[in-house]
Amino acid sequence: MRFPKIAAASAVVLLAAACGGGADSEGGGDADSLTVWVMGTSQPPLVEYFDGAEARFKENNPDVDVNVEFIPWPDAQESITNALAGGDAPDVIEIGNDQVSGWASQGALLDITEKVEGWDAAAEIDQNALEYGTYDGVQYGVPWFSGVxxxxxxxxxxxxxxxxxxxxxxxxxxxxxxxxxxxxxxxxxxxxxxxxxxxxxxxxxxxxxxxxxxxxxxxxxxxxxxxxxxxxxxxxxxxxxxxxxxxxxxxxxxxxxxxxxxxxxxxxxxxxxxxxxxxxxxxxxxxxxxxxxxxxxxxxxxxxFAGGSALSVFSTTQHPDLAFELLTVLGDQEGGKGYADTAGFFPAYPDLLAEDEYQKDPDRVAAATQMQHTSFFPSTPxxxxxxxxxxxxxxxxxxxxxxxxxxxxxxxxxxxxxxxxxxxxx
CATH class of the missing domain: 3.40.190.10 (Periplasmic binding protein-like II)
Known part of the structure; x- marks a missing residue:
């Protein structure tokens, strides 16, 4: 798995050629690799997490590599704007959960409504958080983790x-x-x-x-x-x-x-x-x-406020079906909990928060309890x-x-x- 070191300027990410110029109806055909944009900076525990996620993804897609690029939060706006203008773009992207509607309104995110409806794990996700990933009744993001x-x-x-x-x-x-x-x-x-x-x-x-x-x-x-x-x-x-x-x-x-x-x-x-x-x-x-x-x-x-991030499929991906499959690996109970624990947040699955590791750990119990009492700001750009x-x-x-x-x-x-x-x- 490739982890480019993205420093203070997102321009480093934007020098490469674009991932693609749109999705076809069959999901984009064969792919050698998919790119994930993760907000923040690369750290050894996160690298280890994505190594494991790639291994899970390769169980069904042995010939497809997963490239992870870390984008510092201050550079996210510029990076996504440049991607929309034809620059280097991801297949799967992390978006702040309060930013989903804004980027969806600008055409940056793919409509994944039908795919989410057919994904069994979606029924186990915090339904309010899942609803917060919609814009104009269309699903554009899936909760990845939460913090309160x-x-x-x-x-x-x-x-x-x-x-x-x-x-x-x-x-x-x-x-x-x-x-x-x-x-x-x-x-x-x-x-x-x-x-x-x-x-x-x-x-x-x-x-x-x-x-x-x-x-x-x-x-x-x-x-x-x-x-x-x-x-x-x-x-x-x-x-x-x-x-x-x-x-x-x-x-x-x-x-x-x-x-x-x-x-x-x-x-x-x-x-x-x-x-x-x-x-x-x-x-x-x-x-x-x-x-x-x-x-x-x-x-x-x-x-x-249930802060946190959502996972979305970027609108220009040439491989929307594979991209959503990767999203589910990152965002199901195993992937979502794994990332939340590694990054110091909480999984977006309410049933998991009742487990002893959250309810009996004195450093986590208050936030785990608070996670059961959340609300959201108006879901509009x-x-x-x-x-x-x-x-x-x-x-x-x-x-x-x-x-x-x-x-x-x-x-x-x-x-x-x-x-x-x-x-x-x-």
């Missing part, structure tokens, strides 16, 4: 205070206040530029961000009472002094550094944050006392414009923290959200 955010907390401090990890909003406030009183640091961090965190509070209160009606139009739901109450509560964590002013306008990276150095008692982030904490901790011993728990909601565990470009939710929270009337702020935000989500897809 959880609540990180100082276990030693909570033990000394006689508290369990907070499971509700009321408990979150109580524990945070006690941490501040006892240790003279903020008890909880609520950065305002944090859509994922804000969304969890909305979802936990029974609210939604936006829904699609029967006519296919998007309707913002930020003015619904459940959403208003949740956003007000999240903003109040700052205005009431639970979370410090220093996190206003910031994302979760600032409290990450503070958590690693004993300057905050609790904050929300993903499992991937632990590596950054190790790099930033001045006293590594502190990390032994940082533990995770599910995110507290209004009355129990809050849903978290326009979500990127609403969130990343216009920061509608973070902007609303920021305005409220700075003194804006919650109902007025959210009414304006909801109007903007509805307008953007319904704009034509270019």
């Amino acid at each position: 955010r959880t609540l990180y907390y100082r276990a030693d401090w909570l033990k000394e205070l006689g508290h369990e990890p907070p499971a509700t909003w009321d408990e979150l406030v109580t524990v945070a206040e006690d941490i501040k009183d006892e240790y003279d640091v903020p008890g909880f961090a609520a950065p305002t530029d944090f859509t994922n965190g804000i969304a969890s509070f909305i979802w936990s209160n029974g609210g939604e961000i936006a829904v699609q009606n029967d006519a296919g139009e998007w309707e913002g739901k930020l003015t619904d009472p459940a959403a208003v109450e949740a956003v007000e509560f999240y903003a109040s964590l700052t205005t009431d002094g639970i979370s410090p002013q220093g996190y206003v306008g910031e994302n979760e990276l600032v409290p990450l550094a503070d958590m690693a150095n004993g300057q905050v008692g609790m904050y929300i982030d993903g499992g991937w944050a632990l590596g950054s904490m190790e790099e930033q901790a001045e006293n590594p011993d502190i990390l032994e006392d940082i533990v995770a728990a599910p995110i507290p909601g209004a009355d129990g565990i809050a849903p978290a 326009r979500w990127t414009a609403a969130d990343q470009d216009n920061k509608i939710l973070p902007g609303a929270v920021l305005e409220i923290v700075n003194g804006g009337d919650p109902e007025e702020v959210l009414a304006a935000a909801n109007e903007q959200l509805t307008e953007i989500l319904n704009e034509p897809v270019e």
Whole structure:
């Protein structure tokens, strides 16, 4: 198996000739090799995983090699855009699960609806995650792995205070206040530029961000009472002094550094944050006392955005049938679990999450539990414009923290959200 070393520039990948200019009705005929684009950087455990995946694929296709090319996440946009323009293109590609609809709308991904319907493993995948891989009712992506955010907390401090990890909003406030009183640091961090965190509070209160009606139009739901109450509560964590002013306008990276150095008692982030904490901790011993728990909601565990990646067949492949067969090898229970475990995520198969390796491992149990309480952002290419470009939710929270009337702020935000989500897809 070939693993080109793709460094900072995706141009290295794009120098080669294109894989092909379109699929034929018979699946492309004979193939010597298939190419998979994986987002990230090559690491020995990942190389070993793909060696095993290639061996499985070759059981039925002994004459077909599998070439894996690693594309750094910052270069993904340019790489895929160039592939669409006729540059080097993959047969199978990893796509962020919140990017499937966007790339599908631009013609980068192949319609795999019928193939997925005939794939037995599809019935075992998280059905909400599978639905998130559709665009306009067409299946373009299959969940590969998932990752969620959880609540990180100082276990030693909570033990000394006689508290369990907070499971509700009321408990979150109580524990945070006690941490501040006892240790003279903020008890909880609520950065305002944090859509994922804000969304969890909305979802936990029974609210939604936006829904699609029967006519296919998007309707913002930020003015619904459940959403208003949740956003007000999240903003109040700052205005009431639970979370410090220093996190206003910031994302979760600032409290990450503070958590690693004993300057905050609790904050929300993903499992991937632990590596950054190790790099930033001045006293590594502190990390032994940082533990995770599910995110507290209004009355129990809050849903978290089920981040992760999907596997798709690239639209220009000359071998669509073989490409989908390779996708199934990577994405079935064996392949999906194998990659998730290797890369530090979770498989997209709910039944697997009940196994002891997830439920009894203290380093994984919180996220495994959280994985059973998830939700998704609006499945539309326009979500990127609403969130990343216009920061509608973070902007609303920021305005409220700075003194804006919650109902007025959210009414304006909801109007903007509805307008953007319904704009034509270019």
